Structure formats: structure tokens, C-alpha cells
Amino acid sequence: MSKAVIPHEIEDWFAGRGWTIRRHQRDMFAAAKAGKHGMLVADTGAGKTLAGFLPTLADFCPSEFGADGAPDGLHTLYVSPLKALAHDVQRNLVTPVEEMGLPLRIETRSGDTPSDRKKRQRSKPPNILLTTPESLSLLLSYPDSFDLFRGLKRIVIDEVHAFATGKRGDLLALCLSRLQSIAPDMQRAALSATVADPEAFQAWLAPWGDVDQVALVIGEEGAEPDLEILLPQEERVPWGGHAATWAIPQLYEQIRTNKTTLIFTNTRFLAEFIFQNLWEANDEQLPIGIHHGSLSREARRKVEGAMARGELRALVATASLDLGVDWGDIDCVVQMGAPKGSSRLLQRIGRANHTLDQRSRALLVPGNRFEFLEAIAAKDAVEEGQRDGEDFRDGGLDVLAQHVMACACAAPFDEAALLAEIRSSLPYAGIDQPLWERVLGFVETGGYSLKAYDRFKRITRDKNGTWRLTHPEHAARHRLNAGIIIDSEMLNVRFKNGRSLGRVEERFAASLSPGDTFAFAGTSLEVEQIKDMDVFVRASKKSAMIPSYGGARMPLSTHLADRVRALLDDRAGWGRFPDDVREWLEVQDWRSQMPAPGQLLVESFPHSKRHYTVYYTFEGWNANQSLGMLITRRMEDRGLQPGGFVANDYSLGVWGLQPVTDPRPLLSPDILADEFVDWVQDSHLLRRAFREVAVISGLIERQHPGKRKSGKQVTFSTDLIYDVLRKHEPDHVLLEAAWADARARLTDIGRLADLLERSAEQVNHVELDRVSPLAVPVMVMIGRESVPQGAIDDELLLEAESLAGAAMRVDTPLE
Structure with missing residues (x-):
């Protein structure tokens, strides 16, 4: 990459601290000066954030702007997945800016920012604005966004790996396309320490997916951890x-x-x-x-x-x-x-x-x-320097609908021009005309089945073919409700004086009564009153339970799962394990078999007058949960009288009154084509997915001026609409979006499909007379899977020792 001269103010500041500008920082600066976007992959502590901001700092150096004066208005956007990160970056940027004496104003904007400051930021913006994808999307929904962003020179996307492959990444990709349309010369920069496939992220960052427009910079290696x-x-x-x-x-x-x-x-x-x-x-x-x-x-x-x-x-x-x-x-x-x-x-x-x-x-x-x-x-x-990779997928249609509405709030739009802009983002490059018209039709009326209701009529097309809002109030409603992160409904935890401590989930709050105590924010709290969306509390010295949360489980990565399976198969490597772990594996190998790479081990054994089958999938909790539901349905059809199942990341345990003598028919790949569709249609999963896409797309509004719907109210509303659409409009765009979510996110269907495909010919079924050592970790969870993890550890230890006694005993078979 060609050399680019960094202003002496920056060079002097580095030298004054005894630092040297690193090669990757210079390369990112050179890429910007050459008119290219930049993708930087560098280890933690390599100065990635400063590398992203160097071109901005340079533009505010007196030696650069000279007699013309410093740039005015919003110059650079910084987008991060976390509010805390934006505030931390602000703290760390202020030091070099102040020490170099640069005429540069830096501010943050998120859901925590006071409304008066948000309003002022639109009329008198800082030079650098640090924000999140959701707050950026809301900014773009205002009519003055065209003036605000017209002079934008640069956008820096930090920790891009954390959200680019999900719905927040979809939203940001659409925002990037809109910004590029408003400010054609805007340069994009993305930063990450943990990208497994830099080229894929390079394509995501580039307008129209043209990787030639993006300089890929690989940072210097850091010290080994x-x-x-x-x-x-x-x-x-x-x-x-x-x-x-x-x-x-x-x-x-x-x-x-x-x-x-x-x-x-x-x-x-x-x-x-x-x-x-x-x-x-x-x-x-x-x-x-x-x-x-x-x-x-x-x-x-x-x-x-x-x-x-x-x-x-x-x-x-x-x-x-x-x-x-x-x-x-x-x-x-x-x-x-x-x-x-x-x-x-x-x-x-x-x-x-x-x-x-x-x-x-x-x-x-x-x-x-x-x-x-x-x-x-x-x-x-x-x-070994190995990273996990996440695949990119087509953008969510609910996110697209939200973005279309944001664009309509900002100004009337031409259908063809907006479609071209949207297609320039990688997640939506494949949107064809029929699908685009379905999305527009949804934003226009809610769809065929809902068009009779005025509240769903948000945009309309005039005689010139231009789309605009049906009423200005829809803009305010959109800004109150827009967002991608759909948490469970929460209640505020407050002292009587009004001071807020935070929020707990509605379903946990529903289990509380006055006098109950719970631990929160490191304090034991006694409930005084629950009113509307508030839990009023006072400090207490009583012992307390801990709130449970319904947040998404972190999935075991495929890469790590493969490594665990390889460890089990590498008997020579067991010598580096603690004695009790090595003994656990050795007895498993002697009593049963080890799960081998490319093979599905299935164990069957009796225990406590029931028959158990354990499937060692290593495909993660979501996939195992889905497999458990499907297998028990097939067991029911075959008269095996299933009693239930329990799953962890590594295995699935299923029990019933009749033994499973051959698990292969329960695992045939057609289970996905037949039972899976029926199961998802009838399960809570699709309804839950529909609730989320209904909220993201703007079909259901959680927030009204001065009031927020409870989770029960949102569920009631979405369930009613879901039933109507399933009956009268099964090809509705939101049902399609919900199906995509249910298949890909809630059930890890891709991993499940791969597992069933492999197991069609590679099932290793072992019938045992008692529980095996490897089965103990999943067996001890039976009956406790709905209890918050952590609260049951003492109970688990007691039951585990009992089960382990049978599993590890080396003696003659049980009578």
C-alpha cells in the first residue's frame, strides 16, 4: 500500500508518549487517503480504534486544514454494538484530542441519551458522534437527516464480528446504504480482533459487495495469552x-x-x-x-x-x-x-x-x-490462533420493513430508487421485484388480511408513484417503537423515592408478592408493591432469591464442538487431564464407547424403571432441544411411550416406558421434511418468532406516548394476528420472516440437518445395562431443566454422585 504522510501533530503526540505508529495503523490511514474503505483485523490491544479514527484526527490537524479552518458539522460516525463501548471510546478519544489541541467535539448517542441532547445533536451536531445501529437508524428517520449527514466523511464500525451476521447487522447494512446515498464520498471502516473469514466481512462492508473497494489490513500479531x-x-x-x-x-x-x-x-x-x-x-x-x-x-x-x-x-x-x-x-x-x-x-x-x-x-x-x-x-x-466463523445469511424481511418505514418518515421516496439503494447492501442484494412489492404492500396496509384496518395503513402511493406517510403521526409512532433487540418484557425495580435500580423480567416479577426478597444489583431487596410496570422495593438483610432471565443461550460453536469430539477420540491425549476426568473417560471407553468424529454415538440403558436413550450430538442446546421434540413425537407414533427429554450442548437424553432397540428410524432425515414442519406450526416457537418479527416490522407497537404495553398484551395481540394470517394469508411476508427465524435461529436447523444427514449411515448404537459415565452430566438435569442454572448446583452434586456411583463401578453386570 502506498505511503501516506500522517500530520506532524499526530506523529509528535505518539512520540511524546514513547509510542510508534504501528504498521496497520499507517495502512488504514493510507487506504483512506487512497479513497478506499478499510477492513482491519488486528489483535486486542493493537490500537484498532485509533487506526479507525486516524484519518478523522488528521482532518482536524491545523497543518492539514490550514487557513480554510477546521471542518464543520458531523464528520465521522462511530458505530458499536454496546453503549458501554461507545462511552469508553469517547473517554479514550478525548485524551489525544485534548493533548493535540484539535478543534474537535465528540459526543455519544444511544437510548440512554437525554432527549434534549438528542434534539440538539440534530441541529448542532458534534464532529464525531458515537452511537449504535438502532440510534443511527432513528436519526435517519428524521427529515433533517439529509442535512445532518450530507457532509459525512467517514463511518467507523467497531467489533463488526459481534453483529454483522445478525439482524442488527442487517439494519446497519441498510443504514450504510442510505448514508452512502446521502454522502456518496463517505468512507467505511470496520474493525475486529476475532474475524475467522475476513474476506466475507470485507464483502459485507463494501457497497454492492465489491471487495475491490475495500482494503483488507491484517494487524501485527500480539503476545500469546x-x-x-x-x-x-x-x-x-x-x-x-x-x-x-x-x-x-x-x-x-x-x-x-x-x-x-x-x-x-x-x-x-x-x-x-x-x-x-x-x-x-x-x-x-x-x-x-x-x-x-x-x-x-x-x-x-x-x-x-x-x-x-x-x-x-x-x-x-x-x-x-x-x-x-x-x-x-x-x-x-x-x-x-x-x-x-x-x-x-x-x-x-x-x-x-x-x-x-x-x-x-x-x-x-x-x-x-x-x-x-x-x-x-x-x-x-x-x-493455535483458530477462530469461530459465523455464516452470513439473507437479511431479515422484518428489518427491511422497519427500514422502509424509517425512510418514509424522513421523506417521500421513489420505489425504484429505494430498491436500488437497498440492493447495494450485501444482506439484501438478492431482493427481487415480487418480494420487494410484498414488503411494500405490508408496510402500506399490513397485508391482504389486515388492509381493512386503518391503523395498519402507514404509507400510500400518490398518482406520481411516490410513496409517503398516510399521516404524520406514524413517524412519531415509528420512532417510539423502532429497534432490533427484542428482550422479554421488563418491569422497573425502584425505591419508593423513585430511584431506579434496573429491570427484571415480567414473568419473574409475576412470581413476587409484597414481603418477598430477591437479590439484584448486588443488594437484597424486599418487595413493597408491584404497580403497573414498576416493582417498588426497599433494602433488606433477609436471604434472597435471584431473578431468572429468559435471555438467549450462547450456542456452542461448531468449531469448538468438533474440537471437543476430537479430544474424546484422542486417547493418547487424555494423559494431560486431571485424574478424575481421565478415569471418567477410561471407564466410559471400557464400559461403552467414545463418540468418534463423523459418527453419532447413541446409548440405551434402563434406570429407575424407565428406559433411557442418550444421543451424543455435540450440536448445541438449540439443535438438541429441537431433536428431542422431534424424536419424542416419533416415539409416540411408534408406541414407545416417551416420558420426556433433556438436553445440554453435548447430548440429548430421552426416556420412555418402552426401550428403543433401533434409533435409526427416529433419526431419518425426512423428519425435517415431515414432522418438523408440523411441529413448528403447532409449537410455541413459531408464535414466539412471529411476535418478534411483528414488533421489529412495526406491525405491533409496544410503546405509546406515556404508556408501554405489557408482555401479555403484546402476546395477545400478536397471537390473534398470527391465527388470522395462518388461516387467511399463509404466504404473508411476516409468516415467511417468522419461519426463517424459527428455522435458523431458534432451532439451529442447519446443524440439525447436518446431524441427521450424517447419522443416516453412521449411527453407533450401544445397549448397556446401566447409565454410562458420559451420560451422567445430562442425566442429572432431568426434572431440573426449568430451574435457573446455578441455583441447583448443590442438588446436582448429590444426585450426580449417586448416578456416578453406578456409572463408574467396575463390576459384573447388574441383575
Whole structure:
């Protein structure tokens, strides 16, 4: 790449700090000067964010703008998947800007931004605006967006791997196309540390998918991470459970020893649960904080500020902080439970030290034996530099409908011109004319079955063929309800004085009564009153339960699943495992068989007067849940009297009153063509998917001025419409969108299809006289799958020891 001269103000600032501008930072700068978009893949701590902003900083250097004066208006947009990341980037950008004396104003904009500041940002924008995909889409829905963005020079997309392949990525891709239409010379830059297939993201970033327009820059390699797996000092690695509470004493010692420890959990429930356990062990009253997405904005900002100032010794967090946040004083990162993917683990490890040349120290704390294997697999993958990859898919039609409405709110549009703009984004490049007309028809009237209702008539076409809003009030309604992230309905948790602590899910709040106590934000709270969408509380010293959340499970990546399977098959490698784990596998190998790569192991055995079959799929919880539902339906048809099933990421356990002597007919691939369709039609999955696409597309509005619909109200409304459409308009565009979601996201249908295809000829069925060692982790979950993980670990340990006794006993067969 040709050399480009970086202004001396920037060079001098680097030199004054004893730093050198890195090669990949210069390459990103050169790409911008050459008029190209840029895709940077570099390790954590490599200065990716600064690389993305260098062209912007250069434009505000006096040596560049000279007598003409500094650029005016909005110059650069920065888009990140997390609000916390935007605020962190603002803090880190302010320092070089102030020290170089650049005439540059930087602000953030998200759902947390006060309305008066949002209004002012549109009329008097900062030079750099840090925002999220949803807030950017809302900005583009205003008529003044054309003036606001006309002079836009650059957009920087951080942590692009975290959302480009999902619906938030669909929305951002559409926003990029609109921005490029408003500001044709705008340059795009995307940054990531954990992309497995950079070329695919290069195509996503490029207008019209033309990768020749995007310079791909690969950063310098950083120091290898110092990654260790924490094991019980005196006890065995647990058979079941996920909370890893056995590690609390050792974890507390790490906190005492380290300057600052960042502890990641995979769910909000576990964040509260681990925090509570740590606080009970905190005899020295060390300052320990908690951070997750359900806490109030004030609580999150307070914790983020304390971390930035180095005032906390430890912080327990969820994915709300695992992207890009730069706190240099963190000397150790802890992953509680399985990481589920090497890319996610690498991202989290990078929060320690956060410099390219220093080793990041991290501890993996497995909750059970399979998680130990997963931890080994993830550790090996990180050390080998292997990343997980996510495939791109066609863009969501519900997202497209939302974007069309946003465009109509901004100004009347020409149908052909908007379609051309939309097709320039990779997720929607394949939208054909018939599908486009169906989407327009939906936004226009709600579809054939709903066109009689005025409230669904949002846009109309005039005699010149131009589309416009039917009434200005639709713009305000759109802005109140637009968004992609559809959480479960939440109730506010407040003190009587009005101070908000955050939110809990509606279904959890429904289980509460005055006098009940629950732990939240690290505090024990007693319920005083539940009114409308608020839970009023007071502080309490009583013991408390922990809220459960219905958030999506992190799926086990295919890459990591394959590695776990390979570990099981590599008997020579078992020597590096702890004695109890090695014994577990050796007895399994002696009593039954090991799951081999390319093969599906199925075990059948009697237990407690029932017949059990365990399928070792390694395809993740979603796929195993779907397979369990399908298999039990087939068992019912064949008179096998199924009783139920339970699944984890690695296996599926099914039980009934009759034995399964041959599992092959239960696994034939036609199960997807026949039973799957019937099952999804009749299950809650499609209704749930329809609820989400109905909200995203704008068909159902959750928010009205001064009032928000409850989850029950939204469900009632969407279920009514769902039943009408299924009966009278089965080809409705939202039913198609819901099917796409149900198949791809809720059931991991691709992985399930691959599994059934393989198992057609490669099923290894082993009939046993008792439970096998490998089956114990899934068997101990029977009857407890609906209980929040973590709360049941003590019970699991007791039952696991009983089951393990039978599984590990080396004696004659049972009578």
C-alpha cells in the first residue's frame, strides 16, 4: 500500500508518549487517503480504534486544514454494538484530542441519551458522534437527516464480528446504504480482533459487495495469552452444574492477589449469583462490582467510572462488557463456565492488560466435566490462533420493513430508487421485484388480511408513484417503537423515592408478592408493591432469591464442538487431564464407547424403571432441544411411550416406558421434511418468532406516548394476528420472516440437518445395562431443566454422585 504522510501533530503526540505508529495503523490511514474503505483485523490491544479514527484526527490537524479552518458539522460516525463501548471510546478519544489541541467535539448517542441532547445533536451536531445501529437508524428517520449527514466523511464500525451476521447487522447494512446515498464520498471502516473469514466481512462492508473497494489490513500479531484452567484443589471436577461455585474460595484469592480482576459470566442470572457468592466470601470488604444489561443506566455508569478510575478490585459482568472496553489496570480475566467459542474467549481475554506486547492473563473455570473438555478445546484453539466463523445469511424481511418505514418518515421516496439503494447492501442484494412489492404492500396496509384496518395503513402511493406517510403521526409512532433487540418484557425495580435500580423480567416479577426478597444489583431487596410496570422495593438483610432471565443461550460453536469430539477420540491425549476426568473417560471407553468424529454415538440403558436413550450430538442446546421434540413425537407414533427429554450442548437424553432397540428410524432425515414442519406450526416457537418479527416490522407497537404495553398484551395481540394470517394469508411476508427465524435461529436447523444427514449411515448404537459415565452430566438435569442454572448446583452434586456411583463401578453386570 502506498505511503501516506500522517500530520506532524499526530506523529509528535505518539512520540511524546514513547509510542510508534504501528504498521496497520499507517495502512488504514493510507487506504483512506487512497479513497478506499478499510477492513482491519488486528489483535486486542493493537490500537484498532485509533487506526479507525486516524484519518478523522488528521482532518482536524491545523497543518492539514490550514487557513480554510477546521471542518464543520458531523464528520465521522462511530458505530458499536454496546453503549458501554461507545462511552469508553469517547473517554479514550478525548485524551489525544485534548493533548493535540484539535478543534474537535465528540459526543455519544444511544437510548440512554437525554432527549434534549438528542434534539440538539440534530441541529448542532458534534464532529464525531458515537452511537449504535438502532440510534443511527432513528436519526435517519428524521427529515433533517439529509442535512445532518450530507457532509459525512467517514463511518467507523467497531467489533463488526459481534453483529454483522445478525439482524442488527442487517439494519446497519441498510443504514450504510442510505448514508452512502446521502454522502456518496463517505468512507467505511470496520474493525475486529476475532474475524475467522475476513474476506466475507470485507464483502459485507463494501457497497454492492465489491471487495475491490475495500482494503483488507491484517494487524501485527500480539503476545500469546497466558491462559490457565482452574481446577478444584482437593475435590473432583463436578459431574453436573454450570455455576462453578466450587471455585469461589480460589477465585477470591485471585481477587486478593491481583490488582483488578474482571469476571465474565454467560448470563445475567449467573452474574448476580456469582457476585452474591463472592460477596459472602468477601471478609476483607474488597470493592467488588457487578455489571449487566438489566441494571439501570446510572448503576452501569457508576461501575464503569469506578473501573476506569481503578477503584474496584473485581467486577462481575456479562457480555455487556466483553467488547473493546479498555481498562488498562485489569491484570486478570476470569471466564466462569464454558466459553462456547474461541473467538468469544479471545475477545474476553483481551480485556486483561489490553496492550499488544503484553501477555493477557486469563483463567477458565469449568462448571462440569464436559465444560472442562470445552475449556481445553477453547484453550488449544486460542493458542493455535483458530477462530469461530459465523455464516452470513439473507437479511431479515422484518428489518427491511422497519427500514422502509424509517425512510418514509424522513421523506417521500421513489420505489425504484429505494430498491436500488437497498440492493447495494450485501444482506439484501438478492431482493427481487415480487418480494420487494410484498414488503411494500405490508408496510402500506399490513397485508391482504389486515388492509381493512386503518391503523395498519402507514404509507400510500400518490398518482406520481411516490410513496409517503398516510399521516404524520406514524413517524412519531415509528420512532417510539423502532429497534432490533427484542428482550422479554421488563418491569422497573425502584425505591419508593423513585430511584431506579434496573429491570427484571415480567414473568419473574409475576412470581413476587409484597414481603418477598430477591437479590439484584448486588443488594437484597424486599418487595413493597408491584404497580403497573414498576416493582417498588426497599433494602433488606433477609436471604434472597435471584431473578431468572429468559435471555438467549450462547450456542456452542461448531468449531469448538468438533474440537471437543476430537479430544474424546484422542486417547493418547487424555494423559494431560486431571485424574478424575481421565478415569471418567477410561471407564466410559471400557464400559461403552467414545463418540468418534463423523459418527453419532447413541446409548440405551434402563434406570429407575424407565428406559433411557442418550444421543451424543455435540450440536448445541438449540439443535438438541429441537431433536428431542422431534424424536419424542416419533416415539409416540411408534408406541414407545416417551416420558420426556433433556438436553445440554453435548447430548440429548430421552426416556420412555418402552426401550428403543433401533434409533435409526427416529433419526431419518425426512423428519425435517415431515414432522418438523408440523411441529413448528403447532409449537410455541413459531408464535414466539412471529411476535418478534411483528414488533421489529412495526406491525405491533409496544410503546405509546406515556404508556408501554405489557408482555401479555403484546402476546395477545400478536397471537390473534398470527391465527388470522395462518388461516387467511399463509404466504404473508411476516409468516415467511417468522419461519426463517424459527428455522435458523431458534432451532439451529442447519446443524440439525447436518446431524441427521450424517447419522443416516453412521449411527453407533450401544445397549448397556446401566447409565454410562458420559451420560451422567445430562442425566442429572432431568426434572431440573426449568430451574435457573446455578441455583441447583448443590442438588446436582448429590444426585450426580449417586448416578456416578453406578456409572463408574467396575463390576459384573447388574441383575
